[in-house]
Amino acid sequence: MSLQIDLNSDLGESFGPWQMGNDPDMLKVVTSANIACGGHASDPETMFETLRLAKENNVIVGAHPGYNDKEGFGRRVIPMHPVEIGRMVAAQIGSLMAVAALVGVKVAYVKPHGALGNLAARDKDVAAEIVKVVAQIDKQLSILAISGNELEHAARASNVPVYSEIFADRGYLSSGQLVPRGQNGAMIKDADEAADRLLAFMKSGMMPVIDGDPIKLNAHSICVHGDSPTAVSMAQTIRQKLTADGISIKPFLTS
Amino acid sequence: MSLQIDLNSDLGESFGPWQMGNDPDMLKVVTSANIACGGHASDPETMFETLRLAKENNVIVGAHPGYNDKEGFGRRVIPMHPVEIGRMVAAQIGSLMAVAALVGVKVAYVKPHGALGNLAARDKDVAAEIVKVVAQIDKQLSILAISGNELEHAARASNVPVYSEIFADRGYLSSGQLVPRGQNGAMIKDADEAADRLLAFMKSGMMPVIDGDPIKLNAHSICVHGDSPTAVSMAQTIRQKLTADGISIKPFLTS
Amino acid sequence: MSLQIDLNSDLGESFGPWQMGNDPDMLKVVTSANIACGGHASDPETMFETLRLAKENNVIVGAHPGYNDKEGFGRRVIPMHPVEIGRMVAAQIGSLMAVAALVGVKVAYVKPHGALGNLAARDKDVAAEIVKVVAQIDKQLSILAISGNELEHAARASNVPVYSEIFADRGYLSSGQLVPRGQNGAMIKDADEAADRLLAFMKSGMMPVIDGDPIKLNAHSICVHGDSPTAVSMAQTIRQKLTADGISIKPFLTS
Amino acid sequence: MSLQIDLNSDLGESFGPWQMGNDPDMLKVVTSANIACGGHASDPETMFETLRLAKENNVIVGAHPGYNDKEGFGRRVIPMHPVEIGRMVAAQIGSLMAVAALVGVKVAYVKPHGALGNLAARDKDVAAEIVKVVAQIDKQLSILAISGNELEHAARASNVPVYSEIFADRGYLSSGQLVPRGQNGAMIKDADEAADRLLAFMKSGMMPVIDGDPIKLNAHSICVHGDSPTAVSMAQTIRQKLTADGISIKPFLTS
Numbered sequence A, B, C, D: 001m002s003l004q005i006d007l008n009s010d011l012g013e014s015f016g017p018w019q020m021g022n023d024p025d026m027l028k029v030v031t032s033a034n035i036a037c038g039g040h041a042s043d044p045e046t047m048f049e050t051l052r053l054a055k056e057n058n059v060i061v062g063a064h065p066g067y068n069d070k071e072g073f074g075r076r077v078i079p080m081h082p083v084e085i086g087r088m089v090a091a092q093i094g095s096l097m098a099v100a101a102l103v104g105v106k107v108a109y110v111k112p113h114g115a116l117g118n119l120a121a122r123d124k125d126v127a128a129e130i131v132k133v134v135a136q137i138d139k140q141l142s143i144l145a146i147s148g149n150e151l152e153h154a155a156r157a158s159n160v161p162v163y164s165e166i167f168a169d170r171g172y173l174s175s176g177q178l179v180p181r182g183q184n185g186a187m188i189k190d191a192d193e194a195a196d197r198l199l200a201f202m203k204s205g206m207m208p209v210i211d212g213d214p215i216k217l218n219a220h221s222i223c224v225h226g227d228s229p230t231a232v233s234m235a236q237t238i239r240q241k242l243t244a245d246g247i248s249i250k251p252f253l254t255s
Helices: A044-056 A082-103 A114-122 A124-137 A150-157 A191-204 A231-244 B044-056 B082-103 B114-122 B124-137 B150-157 B191-204 B231-244 C044-056 C082-103 C114-122 C124-137 C150-157 C191-204 C231-244 D044-056 D082-103 D114-122 D124-137 D150-157 D191-204 D231-244
Strands: A004-011 A032-036 A060-064 A107-110 A142-146 A162-167 A206-209 A212-216 A221-223 B004-011 B032-036 B060-064 B107-110 B142-146 B162-167 B206-209 B212-216 B221-223 C004-011 C032-036 C060-064 C107-110 C142-146 C162-167 C206-209 C212-216 C221-223 D004-011 D032-036 D060-064 D107-110 D142-146 D162-167 D206-209 D212-216 D221-223
Touching: A004 A060, A004 A231, A032 A044, A044 A060, A044 A082, A044 B082, A060 A082, A082 A107, A082 A124, A082 B044, A082 B082, A082 B124, A114 A124, A114 A142, A114 A150, A124 A142, A124 A150, A124 B082, A142 A150, A150 A162, A191 A206, A191 A231, B004 B060, B004 B231, B032 B044, B044 B060, B044 B082, B060 B082, B082 B107, B082 B124, B114 B124, B114 B142, B114 B150, B124 B142, B124 B150, B142 B150, B150 B162, B191 B206, B191 B231, C004 C060, C004 C231, C032 C044, C044 C060, C044 C082, C044 D082, C060 C082, C082 C107, C082 C124, C082 D044, C082 D082, C082 D124, C114 C124, C114 C142, C114 C150, C124 C142, C124 C150, C124 D082, C142 C150, C150 C162, C191 C206, C191 C231, D004 D060, D004 D231, D032 D044, D044 D060, D044 D082, D060 D082, D082 D107, D082 D124, D114 D124, D114 D142, D114 D150, D124 D142, D124 D150, D142 D150, D150 D162, D191 D206, D191 D231
Parallel strands: A004 A032, A004 A221, A032 A060, A060 A107, A107 A142, A142 A162, A162 A221, B004 B032, B004 B221, B032 B060, B060 B107, B107 B142, B142 B162, B162 B221, C004 C032, C004 C221, C032 C060, C060 C107, C107 C142, C142 C162, C162 C221, D004 D032, D004 D221, D032 D060, D060 D107, D107 D142, D142 D162, D162 D221
Antiparallel strands: A206 A212, B206 B212, C206 C212, D206 D212
16 A cells, blocks of 8 residues: 655745745645735736746645735734635635636635634634635635644535645644644754654654644645745655655645 | 617726725616726725625626726726736636625626726737636636727637727717817716717717717727716616617626 | 813825715814824825815814724724834824925824724723834824823823813713714714714713713813714714804814 | 945835845945835835844935835836825835834935836936925935936935935946946946946046946945845945955945
C-alpha cells in the first residue's frame, strides 16, 4: 500500500507593487495553491500571474477568500452578519473563477483566510453560510478545512465535498486545536523537525500534542506557509523527506 | 408587424451607506439592468440587493464593469494596458456572476461603464480584449454596445452576440456619435420630447442629429439614466408613451 | 441672565459621487460642524467644500475621525490596538487641518465618529490615546464628548479642553447613557417633541429619562443628526423654538 | 572650501503587511527621507514607524505625496483638475504632519512622487497649485525639485524655499532631463560607476549627458533609490566614496 498526501500553501498574496513571499518557488513545491481573491490581498494582475504559474506547474488551485481588509491582511474580524460574509466570499470566489477562466484553469476548492478562516472554524452560522454560497456558486467546488472544525461539519451536513488539512509548522493541543500563536510550542521553526513530525504522522495517523498523548487526525493535505523568509526551504525539506520515504506528494483533487 | 424594444439602465451603483438613484422604482420600468460590479461602485450587499430586485421584477441583468475608482465613479481613464483592463473586467464580471448565483439569476450580458465604456467604444485593442475575456468567462454572455462603435465591431469579429443601444436623453451627431456633454444639444431634459423622439425613431429607424439629416441607427435597447433626480419620471414617461403607441417593451435577451 | 447653546451635526460625510444628507442647508442651522476626515467618509474635495461652506456660514469646524471603513461607514469596530487608533485618528485630523488651511479656517475640536466614538466613550485606554494624540497635534484643539463618558474623563485628566453634548433626538437612561437603538424610546422622531424637551432641559438642566426621574446633564452643545430625510427640518424646528424662547444659539468655541 | 551634499530617498512606502525596500538600513545612509503619506503607499502605522526611525537617525523628513492609487503605486496619471490635485496633496501632507507630531519631528519639505512628480515637473498649473497649497499649509515647508523644472520655477515665483536634486542612478540628456526609462543609458546600475560620476559632478558642477557635452546642474541633494534589491549597497557605496573624498554628507535643511 502506498501513502500519499497533498501540500498546500496560501499564495497570490502580493498586491500592486508589493510582493509577499516567493510564489514562483513555492509553486514548484506544493500541489495545491490557496489563491487570494482581492479581499485581504491581491488584485486582478496578481491573480492572473499566480493562476498562470500554478497551471504551468500543474498545481491545483483553490480560492482563498478573506475579509476585505488589505491594511489588516484579513487578520482582523470585521463585524458582519453571516449572510454579509457569504456575499463577500461569493464576490471574491467569483473574481478568481473569472480570472482563472482567462488562464484556462478551474478553481477546485475554497479555503477561507486568516480571521475569516478562524471564525468559520468555530462559528456554526458562518460556516454554514460559507458552505451554502460555495455550493450555490458551483456544485463542483470542494472545501478545505481543519479536521473536526465547524466548517468541515457544515460541509458534511450539506454534502459539499470536504478535505482536511494539518499544519506543517504548528503545534497541536489534545483538543485537536492549534496551540495559539505566542504560546510555547505554537510554532515549529526547524524544517527537519517539522518534516520528521509529518513523516511520523503519515505512518501512524497520530499527531503529537503538547498537553497529552498523540491524537488521531485526518489529513488529505499539509499546509506549508508561504510568507516567511524560510518558507521555501522548509517546504522543500518537507517535500524531500516525505518523498525520500516513499510518500507521494499528490493533489487531493484533480483538475 | 409589431415593434418592440428593451429599456436598459445603469443600476446598483450605491456603495456602503451611500445611495445612488432609485433602483426599486427604476427596476419597475426597465427590462434590462446594467449592474455595477464593485469597481466604480457597489459592494457585495448592493450587488445582492440589486440582483434580488431585478429578479423580482423579471428584469434581465447585465454586468456593468468600470475602472476600479470609486472616488472618480469610473469616469476617469486610469492608464492601463488592454490586458490589464481585460483582467480587471473579468474579476468584476466574476464577482457579479457569483453573487447572481446566490440570488438564482444569470448574468446575461456585459456593458462597460463610464470612461471604460468610452474607451472601449473608440479603442480597437481595448474593445478586442474585453470581448475576448467575456467569451472566455462564459460563451453565453452577450455584449451591449452603441451601434457602430469599436466594441460592437470587436464582438462581431469574434462571433460574440452583440446588441445595440441608443440613448434616451442624448443628442446625436451625423457621425452616429453622441454630442459631447457640455455642448448645445447634448442633453434632452424634457421627458416628453425624449419620448416623442424615440417614438419617431421606432417607427422610422432614423435618428435626428444636430448637424444634418437624420441617420439610420440600429437599436435593440434604449438606455435611460438612473442617477438623476428626474430619472424615474423620464423613464416612466418614455415607457408609457411607447407602450401607448403599441410598442412592446421587452428585454433584448431572455433569462 | 441669558441662556445659550451650540448646535452641532456630523457633516461632510459624502464620498466621491455619493451624497450624504444636505450639508448646505444644515450649515445654515448649526453653529459647529463635525467634519468627516476621509476615514469612514469623505475625500479631499468633500472636505474642502464642506469647510468652505462652514466658513461661509460662520460655523466652527471640528474633526470627526472614524474607522477607516467606508463600506461600513465607521459603524463597525475594527480590532486595533489603542496606539494604532491614535495614529489613525492623527492622520485623519491632520488631513482635515491641512485642507482647512487651504480654506482659511482652523479646526477647533475633535469628536470621534460612530463605532470609534462609542468605543472612546467606554474604553479608558482608547479615550486616553485619542486625547494624547489630539494634544500632541495641536494644544489648541478641544474635545467634544458626551457628558460623563471616558473620553471626557481622559480629556479632563490631561487638561485638554472638553465640552459636553446632548442628543436632540435620542432618549436617555437614568445612567446618563443613551437608550440603545432598537429599544423603545431610543429615538425621538417628532421635531416639536424634541424641541420642547430641549427647551425644558435648557431651563432646568434636567433631562427626562425612560427609567426614572430626570437626571442632571451638562451640555455645551446639542447634537442634531444630518443624515436622515427629516434632518434639516428637525434641526430648523429646534433652532427656531429655542431662539423664540430667548435662548441664543452660539458656538461653544470661537474661531 | 569644503563641499557638502544631502542624500535623499523615497521611504516609508510599505503598506499594511507588505514591505517595500529596507528602510532601517537606508535611514542609516541618507540625510533626508521623502516619506509616503498614505496615497500611493503607506498607512498610519508605516508613517509612524518610518518617522520614528528617521528621528532616531537624525534624518530630516519630507512629505512624499502621490496619486491616491496604491494598486498603481502612484505611477499612473489619474486625470484630475489642478485644484483637485492641490487638495489631495494637502490632505496627504497634513496626515504626515500630524503623525510626525506624535513622533516629535517636523515635516520640513515636500517632494511629489511618481506620476504626480513627473506631472508637476512639466505642468505649470499643477506645479503652481502644489506650491500654493504647500505655502498655505505651513510657510516653513520647502520644496525639493529637479533643477530647472516647472515645480522649481513655481516655487521661486512664489518665494517658497526650493532645493534641487540630482539622481544617483539615472542618465541625463543635454536638455537637463532624465533619459527616459527603457532607453539606453537611462539607468546606471553599477554602484562604483554611479559614485564616481557623482564625485566628478561634485567637483566640477558638470553632469555628463548621453547626447553631448556635460551640462551645468544645480544640486543640494542626491536622490538614491530605496526600493531595489541593491538599493542599500548602492547608497552605501555612494556615501562612502563621497565621504572618503572629503565631501560631507549633510541634510539640505535643518530640523
